[in-house]
Amino acid sequence: MNKNSEDRGMMKWAPFYSVLSEKEINDNIEDNNIVSVPELSEDQIMEMETNIIDAYNNKKEITLTIFKNNKLEEVKGIITKLDPMHKAIYLNKKMIQFNSIIEIDFL
Secondary structure: OOHHHOOOHHHHHHHHHHOOOHHHHHHHHHHHOOOOOOOOOHHHHHHHHHHHHHHHHOOOEEEEEEEEOOEEEEEEEEEEEEEOOOOEEEEOOEEEEHHHEEEEEEO
16 A cells, blocks of 8 residues: 555544534624623613603603623513512513613613
């Protein structure tokens, strides 16, 4: 057998082992979407409280940006209830903790 016709064994399959599986690729994409908890100033918190009360009293449709599971999510709707005891609001009957709200926008 000459050198060129030798069986390379498992070497010929090595490139396929370097390719990431679909699950690993999706995990990497998810890891890139993870953000740290944004910190809000007292002024920003007071402004959000004022805007939430205004939206509730005037039945305005809003978009909330909330921090949930290390990601930012947007939720749209009308505030149906304020729950000061649990520090939460109800947007379309879904309870949202006030401390998870990052931003409020009026539609």
